[in-house]
Amino acid sequence: MTAEQIQDVVGYMNEVGRRARHAARAMARAGTGQKNAALTAIADLLDAQRDAIAAANRQDLEAGAAKGLDAALLDRLELTPGRIDAMIEGLRQIAALPDPIGAISDLDYRPSGIQVGRMRVPLGVVGIIYESRPNVTADAAALCLKSGNATVLRGGSEAFASNQAIAACIQQGLEQAELPAEGVQVVATTDRAAVGAMIAMPDCIDVIIPRGGKGLIERISRDARVPVIKHLDGICHVYIDAHADLDKAFAIALNAKTQRYGTCNTMETLLVDAAVADRILPRLGAAYLEKGVELRGCGRTRDLLPDAVPATDADWDTEYLAPILSIRVVDGLDEAMDHIASHSSAHTESIVTEDYSRARRFLREVDSSSVMVNASTRFADGFEYGLGAEIGISTDKFHARGPVGLEGLTSLKFVVLGNGEVRV
Amino acid sequence: MTAEQIQDVVGYMNEVGRRARHAARAMARAGTGQKNAALTAIADLLDAQRDAIAAANRQDLEAGAAKGLDAALLDRLELTPGRIDAMIEGLRQIAALPDPIGAISDLDYRPSGIQVGRMRVPLGVVGIIYESRPNVTADAAALCLKSGNATVLRGGSEAFASNQAIAACIQQGLEQAELPAEGVQVVATTDRAAVGAMIAMPDCIDVIIPRGGKGLIERISRDARVPVIKHLDGICHVYIDAHADLDKAFAIALNAKTQRYGTCNTMETLLVDAAVADRILPRLGAAYLEKGVELRGCGRTRDLLPDAVPATDADWDTEYLAPILSIRVVDGLDEAMDHIASHSSAHTESIVTEDYSRARRFLREVDSSSVMVNASTRFADGFEYGLGAEIGISTDKFHARGPVGLEGLTSLKFVVLGNGEVRV
Numbered sequence: 001m002t003a004e005q006i007q008d009v010v011g012y013m014n015e016v017g018r019r020a021r022h023a024a025r026a027m028a029r030a031g032t033g034q035k036n037a038a039l040t041a042i043a044d045l046l047d048a049q050r051d052a053i054a055a056a057n058r059q060d061l062e063a064g065a066a067k068g069l070d071a072a073l074l075d076r077l078e079l080t081p082g083r084i085d086a087m088i089e090g091l092r093q094i095a096a097l098p099d100p101i102g103a104i105s106d107l108d109y110r111p112s113g114i115q116v117g118r119m120r121v122p123l124g125v126v127g128i129i130y131e132s133r134p135n136v137t138a139d140a141a142a143l144c145l146k147s148g149n150a151t152v153l154r155g156g157s158e159a160f161a162s163n164q165a166i167a168a169c170i171q172q173g174l175e176q177a178e179l180p181a182e183g184v185q186v187v188a189t190t191d192r193a194a195v196g197a198m199i200a201m202p203d204c205i206d207v208i209i210p211r212g213g214k215g216l217i218e219r220i221s222r223d224a225r226v227p228v229i230k231h232l233d234g235i236c237h238v239y240i241d242a243h244a245d246l247d248k249a250f251a252i253a254l255n256a257k258t259q260r261y262g263t264c265n266t267m268e269t270l271l272v273d274a275a276v277a278d279r280i281l282p283r284l285g286a287a288y289l290e291k292g293v294e295l296r297g298c299g300r301t302r303d304l305l306p307d308a309v310p311a312t313d314a315d316w317d318t319e320y321l322a323p324i325l326s327i328r329v330v331d332g333l334d335e336a337m338d339h340i341a342s343h344s345s346a347h348t349e350s351i352v353t354e355d356y357s358r359a360r361r362f363l364r365e366v367d368s369s370s371v372m373v374n375a376s377t378r379f380a381d382g383f384e385y386g387l388g389a390e391i392g393i394s395t396d397k398f399h400a401r402g403p404v405g406l407e408g409l410t411s412l413k414f415v416v417l418g419n420g421e422v423r424v
Numbered sequence: 425m426t427a428e429q430i431q432d433v434v435g436y437m438n439e440v441g442r443r444a445r446h447a448a449r450a451m452a453r454a455g456t457g458q459k460n461a462a463l464t465a466i467a468d469l470l471d472a473q474r475d476a477i478a479a480a481n482r483q484d485l486e487a488g489a490a491k492g493l494d495a496a497l498l499d500r501l502e503l504t505p506g507r508i509d510a511m512i513e514g515l516r517q518i519a520a521l522p523d524p525i526g527a528i529s530d531l532d533y534r535p536s537g538i539q540v541g542r543m544r545v546p547l548g549v550v551g552i553i554y555e556s557r558p559n560v561t562a563d564a565a566a567l568c569l570k571s572g573n574a575t576v577l578r579g580g581s582e583a584f585a586s587n588q589a590i591a592a593c594i595q596q597g598l599e600q601a602e603l604p605a606e607g608v609q610v611v612a613t614t615d616r617a618a619v620g621a622m623i624a625m626p627d628c629i630d631v632i633i634p635r636g637g638k639g640l641i642e643r644i645s646r647d648a649r650v651p652v653i654k655h656l657d658g659i660c661h662v663y664i665d666a667h668a669d670l671d672k673a674f675a676i677a678l679n680a681k682t683q684r685y686g687t688c689n690t691m692e693t694l695l696v697d698a699a700v701a702d703r704i705l706p707r708l709g710a711a712y713l714e715k716g717v718e719l720r721g722c723g724r725t726r727d728l729l730p731d732a733v734p735a736t737d738a739d740w741d742t743e744y745l746a747p748i749l750s751i752r753v754v755d756g757l758d759e760a761m762d763h764i765a766s767h768s769s770a771h772t773e774s775i776v777t778e779d780y781s782r783a784r785r786f787l788r789e790v791d792s793s794s795v796m797v798n799a800s801t802r803f804a805d806g807f808e809y810g811l812g813a814e815i816g817i818s819t820d821k822f823h824a825r826g827p828v829g830l831e832g833l834t835s836l837k838f839v840v841l842g843n844g845e846v847r848v
Contacts, residue, residue, distance in 0.1 A: 025765065029789050035626050098506065103789055108810065114799050116809045121791065123821050206821060227822045248844030255846035341449065350840075363543065363839055364526055368740040375538050375842025383839060384847070385540045386532065397547050397630060399650045399823040411821040413789055414809060416774075418799025422673030422679030423808070 006189045013197035016152055016185050017204025019251045020125045022082065023182040024150040028122045032099040034177050035146055039095040042173030043088045046138065049169055050084055056165035057134065064158050076132045087138045088164075090340055090389065094142040097388040100406050101148040104415060114291075118412040122148035124206035126409060127198050129154045129220060130393075131212035134162035138418060140209075141170050141184045143391045150183050156200055157190035157211075164188065181306035209392050209404075229404055231395040233319045233345035234264030236377040239336040239362070241353035242275035248288070249280055249352040249373055255376040256350065258291045262321045263379040264393060265348050265370075266401040269316060270327045271336045278331045284378055293323045300329035316343040333358050340366055346395045348372065350382040369395050369402035428615045436496065437621035440576055440609050441628025444549045447606040448574040452546045456523040458601050459570055463519035463656045466597030467512045470562065474508055480589035481558065488582050500556045501583055511562045511590075518566045521812040524830050525572040528812055529841060539841040546572035548630040551622050552667050552815075553637065553644060555636035558586035564633075565594050565608045567815045571833035574607050576629060578622055580636075581614035586683045623648040633816050633828075636719055646751040653828055655819040657743045657792075658688030659768035660801040663760040664787070665777035666699035670707075672798055673700075673776040677708055679800040680774065682715045686745045688817060689772050689794075689804040693750045695760045698724065705729055710813060717747045724753035740767040759781050770819045772796065793819050793826035 030038075046053065057079040068109055073400045079087075089277075100120050107117030126149045128140045137153055145152035155163040167186035174181050199208050202225050206276070209229045210220045221228050230253050240249045242285050256267035272281060277300065285305040288295055296315050297308035308327065310339045315326040330336045333351075340349055350372035351362040370380040380403065383391025387405030394400045400408030430436050454462075466831050470477065470583075481503040482677030488498055503511075550573045552564045561577055568575035580586040590609035598605050611618050625631050626649050633653045634644045645652050662680050664673045680691035694745040696705060701724065709729040712719055720739050721732035734753065739750040740763070754760045755773075764773055774796035783797045794804040804827065806814025811829030818824045824832030 025789070025791075028791065029785075067746050105563075108809065112803065112808060112812055113591075114796075114803055119787065119795075121821075124791070172445060245844065251844055258845050317472050353846075361453075365449070367449075367452065367545065368547075368837065370838040370840060371543075371841035373842060374539075374844050376839045376846045378847035379536065379538055379840060379842075379845070380838070384534065384536060386534055397545075401835050402838040411825050412824040413792065414794040414804070416794060416796035416799045416803060418803075420669065420675055420776075421803070422675050422800045423683050423802035 009191045010197050017201045019182040020150040021204045022127040023180040024124050026180050027150045027183045028148045036095040037170050038177035041176040042369040043091040045169035053165045056161040059161045087135045092140050115417040119415045120410050125150045125210045127152045127205040129210045131156040134159040137163045137166045147406045154187040202226050229394050231393045234347040235268050235319050236348045237269050238267050238273040239351045242273040243355035244352040252376050297327040301327045348377045433615045434621050441625045443606040445628045447604040448548050451574045451607045452572045461520040462601035465600040467515040477589045480585040483585045511559045515566050539843045542836040543839045549574045551629040551632045553634045555580040558583040561587045561590045562748035571830045578611040586598040597749045626650050653818050655817045658771040659692050659743050659769040660772045661693050662691050663775045665694040666697040667779035668776040676800050689801050721751040725751045758841040772801045
C-alpha cells in the first residue's frame with residue numbers, strides 16, 4: 001500500500017486504532033515463549049530479507065537526495081549492513097530479556113483473609129511517532145511486543161519504503177508465532193494528518209512515545225489527548241565540589257562533555273566550587289580547548305580561563321548539543337543545587353565529591369530523573385543501567401522517569417485471591 | 425481571608441501555585457521525624473480546636489440550609505464529633521505509616537563499575553479538587569505531606585468556612601514542625617475560576633486528583649493541562665463460573681451488591697454461567713428481592729427470575745449506585761470476559777470458581793485495576809489492601825492503578841554511585 005492510495009486519513013487511522021485495540025487483548029495474553037518466538041522469527045526474516053530492505057532503503061535515500069535532504073539526515077536514514085545487523089541483534093537481545101508481564105509481587109495476606117498482590121500488565125496500545133531512523137521501527141516494535149502491548153508506529157515520511165519493508169518482516173514474524181499481525185502496525189501513509197489523529201484517540205491508543213527533535217515533541221505534548229512519555233531537553237550538570245577528588249573530577253567533566261556532543265545526557269553546564277576552581281579549571285580548560293570545545297563562563301570562570309567568552313543568561317538554559325560548554329563558579333553545594341533547580345531540565349546531574357554528607361544531600365535533594373555521585377552523566381542510558389534496552393528517556397515524574405525499558409511500558413494491577421470472603 | 429476579598433482569581437492562583445512550587449523543595453527534603461511531628465501537631469490542634477471547627481461547620485450548614493441544599497449534601501457537609509475524631513485518628517494513622525520517600529531499591533553493580541538503583545521521590549505539587557466533605561481537607565493534606573509533596577486543596581464552596589478552620593490547624597502544625605506553611609494551601613476563594621486556573625498550571629502543579637461526582641471529574645479530565653489521577657465509573661462485575669462453590673458465590677454476589685449501594689466498588693452487573701444459573705439464580709434472586717434490590721435481566725435470567733425486568737443495552741453500561749442489579753447468563757468464561765472487556769469500567773471484577781485454570785486465565789486476562797478470585801468486589805479499597813489510607817482510586821493504567829495510597833503520590837528517580845567512572 002502506498003501513501004497515495006489513502007484518501008480518508010482520519011478514517012484510516014481510526015481503523016488502525018480499532019485494529020490495535022482489538023489485537024491488544026491477544027498481545028496481552030501471549031505467553032513468554034510465543035512472544036520470544038515472534039521476536040526470533042522477525043530477526044530471522046530481517047536477516048533473510050536484507051536485500052529487499054536494502055533496496056527499499058536505497059529508494060528512500062535516492063528520493064531524499066533528490067529532495068535535497070542534508071547529509072546528516074541522509075546518514076540517519078541509511079540502513080548500512082552494520083545497522084541491519086544491529087537491528088537483528090537488538091531483537092535477539094530483547095527475546096533474551098526476562099518477560100515482565102504477569103509477574104505477581106507482594107502477595108500478602110490481609111486480616112480479612114484475602115491475599116492482595118500486584119500483577120505487572122501491559123499498558124495496552126503504544127503509539128510511537130519518530131523521525132528519520134528506520135531502525136526505530138524494529139527496536140520499538142520489539143520492546144512493545146515483549147511487554148505485551150499492541151503498537152502503532154508512525155515513522156518519518158523520508159523513511160517510508162524502509163519502514164514498510166521492515167514492517168512486512170514484523171507482521172510475517174507475528175503470524176509465524178500465531179500472534180495477530182495487527183499487534184504491530186506501521187502507518188501506511190505519509191500524510192501529516194495521521195499524527196494528529198494518532199495523538200487524539202484515547203479509546204484506541206493508551207500512550208504516545210515521540211522520538212525526534214524538540215519541535216516534534218513539543219507539538220505532540222501540547223496537542224496529545226493521551227499521556228506522552230518524553231523528554232524535551234537534556235541540560236545536564238556536573239558539580240565539582242570543594243571536597244572532590246580532582247583526578248576523578250577531571251575525567252568525569254571531560255567525558256561528560258566530550259565523549260559525544262549530540263546526546264541528551266551530555267553535560268551542558270559545569271558548576272565548580274570556588275574553593276577548588278583555581279586548581280581544576282585551568283587543567284580542564286586546556287583539555288576542552290584541545291578538543292575544540294568553546295567555553296562560555298561567568299566572571300570568576302573567566303578570571304581563571306581568559307579564553308572563555310562571557311556566558312549570557314540564556315546560556316544557562318541552553319542545550320547546545322555541540323562542542324560548547326557553559327561554566328559557572330559557585331559558593332558551595334546550596335548555590336550549586338539552587339542553580340540546578342532553576343536551570344536543569346531534570347534529566348541528569350552528577351556531583352563529584354569525596355564528602356559523604358554532601359553526596360547524600362545531592363542524591364536526595366536534586367530533582368532529576370538520574371542523580372549521580374562521581375560518575376559521568378553519559379551513563380544515563382537504558383543499556384548502561386541494565387534495562388536491556390531503552391525506548392526513550394522520560395524527564396516527567398508521572399509513570400516512568402529516566403531511561404524507559406520494558407517496565408516503563410507496563411502497569412500494575414491489583415490481584416486478590418480469596419476463599420469466599422465478604423466485606424463486613 | 426474571605427472569598428470576597430480576592431478580585432483577581434487567576435493572579436491569586438498563580439501566587440498560590442508559585443508558593444507551592446517553592447515549598448515543594450522543603451517538603452521533599454523534610455525528614456521522616458519532621459513530617460510525623462507535623463502530622464501529630466495537626467492532630468493535636470484539630471483536637472484542641474474542636475469548638476472553632478464545629479462553629480465554622482455550623483456556619484456552613486446554616487448557609488447551606490438557607491440555600492436549600494438537599495439532605496444528602498448537608499449530611500456530607502456535617503462534621504459531627506465522630507467525624508472530627510475520625511479525621512484526627514486518620515492523621516495519627518498516617519504518621520504511623522512507613523515513610524516511602526528516599527528509599528533506594530535494587531542498587532546493583534553494572535559491568536562499568538557504577539552502582540545503579542532507584543530512589544522513591546515525591547511527585548512535587550499535588551492539587552486536590554473535591555466537593556462537600558470537609559474531612560477530605562485533613563485526609564488529603566496528610567497523605568500528601570507524608571509523601572513529601574506540597575499540596576493545593578480546593579474544596580467545595582458550601583464547606584468554605586469548615587475547610588478554612590481545618591486549614592488553620594494544618595498550617596499551624598506545619599509551622600510547629602518547622603515546615604513551610606505554604607506546604608499545604610487551601611484555596612481561599614469559592615470562585616469557580618480558581619479550578620480552571622489550578623488545572624492549567626503545569627509549571628506549578630504536577631498532578632490533579634479530583635474527588636467528587638462524575639460530572640466534576642469528566643470536566644477536569646477534559647480540560648486539565650497536567651496529569652489527572654481519577655476514576656470515572658465503577659461498573660464492577662462478579663462472574664459465577666460453572667465450577668463455582670455455590671455457597672461462596674451466594675455470599676460474594678450478595679455482599680458485592682448489598683453491603684453498600686453507593687460505592688464505586690459495588691457490583692453493578694452479575695454474570696452467571698448457564699451451567700449453574702438454575703441452581704444459583706433463584707436463591708440469589710430471592711435474597712436480592714428481600715433486600716429491595718431491583719433486578720434487570722437478560723432473557724435467560726428472566727426465565728429463572730420472573731420478577732426481573734428486561735435489561736436494555738444501556739443497563740450493561742450503567743453504574744447504578746443504587747439498589748439495582750443487571751444480570752446476564754453467559755456460556756462460559758470467554759463470553760464472560762468478552763462482556764467485561766466491552767462493558768467494564770476497568771475498576772474491579774471478580775470470578776467465583778474452584779477451577780484452577782479458569783481462575784488463572786481470569787486473573788491474567790481481565791484488564792481492570794483490581795481482579796479477584798472468590799472475593800467480594802467491595803474489598804477494592806486502600807485500607808482493605810493494606811495501603812494504610814487511600815487518596816482515591818485510579819482506573820487509568822498510566823502511573824497509579826487501583827486504590828492509590830502514599831506510593832501513588834511518589835515517583836522513582838535513578839541514582840548512580842560511582843568512583844570516577846567515565847563512559848568509553
